[in-house]
Amino acid sequence: MTASSNAALPSGGPPLRVLLAEDNSLVREGYAAMLSDQPGIELVAAVEDGFAALRELDLHRVDVALVDVEMPRMDGIEAARAIATRHPGVVVVMLTAFEDKARLAEALGAGAQGFLTKDMDIEQIIAAVRDAVAGKTVLGPEPLEVAAQSLRQRAAEREANAEFLDRAEALSPRYAEVLNLVARGLTNRQVAARTGHTEATVRTYLSEILQTLNCSSRTELAVKANRLGLVAGDSA
Template identity: 40%
Template sequence: MSEAIRVLLADDDAIIREGLASLLNRQNGISVVAVAENGSQALRELSKQTVDVALLDVDMPVLDGIATAKEVARLYPSVAVVMLTVFEHEESLAKSLALNVRGFLTKDIPSAQLAQLIKQAHAGYSVFGPRPTQILADSYLSSGKNDPGYDDFRAQVEQLPDYLRATFDLLIQALPNKTIAKKLGLSEATVRSYISEIFTALGYTNRGELTITAIKAGY
């Protein structure tokens, strides 16, 4: 049997925190190993034990979810971060993507579905609930496709050589390197090299910012 995914849950609402932790612990393959009531406490918990996935509430005192996610990315890059929110935070969603956060979910999601998404995030996929996905569609896809402000970006993408364009098209689908490599018949090392070339050609340093721009530009 594979080892359970170790989860840290940070939420300032004790009822939500304890209830969600209890529900997740009943799901196969998930173990909530730590809980925290704010971002500062979450970072302390991460320093004490190994965690695979951190579920962070967007709105927390002391250190909010976005600031915490930034510190997790800096201090514990192997931890997959998934943001949780009660409401549709468009600005928080964009900031989360820019930080390479692995997912953005609303708290009304059923625990069984949340468990599956945690497993996907741990496997390297980006996960979004229905409402955050709709935010992306409404805010970016429809308005950006014909926006002349993205003409330069679109021109740069169209100038990519075929081998990089194929990688770009899969990269902005939030697929992990292993999946991209399998789909293109390449080694993971080659995919990493191609992604580095794409970042250089387009002027980006991380997947989140590139994906946001690509969505805005209509890709």
């Protein structure tokens, strides 16, 4: 995870083919003009929303999609997911006013390779785009600080719950599986179906897990496990 560089680096290869998606026409025209003036950049299209971006991607080869987060019809998060599915070779970088900090995690989770802000210089944006194409995750200064703060908060919370974490990590594989499924919101019946245990066995396991982890309810257990990053996704 890197902050943007201070200047755009020259490219010795073919120009980067860039698509811009921005709903504000004045902003879109301004960025389109600046991008077109940058050496090593070829602006393929400048469109107003995610639907239009996907249409252009279906028609043209594009290396990088610079996408605003807040757009009508299909916003940048939805567009990033759709691009990752339909055009996995296209690097998606968000370029936004960053008014809603929760959108940072959403964007990265949707497959965006970077999250830049509109207060950055065009040279910084181009340098970050080149880094994203090279495989780096790129963040503007403000998103980088938000990400760092989130990591600091997570580290502090894990430190404050060190005993809970130690006990959770010491659970047997069977108990750990039940913990994970309960924390993901499954009922005892659903956990039993997933694991092959009886409901009575699941109830017994859950009772012992609650006692071991000093939790008064499955709700407390689920909240803590999710907050501390103990819950694994479904690989099935």
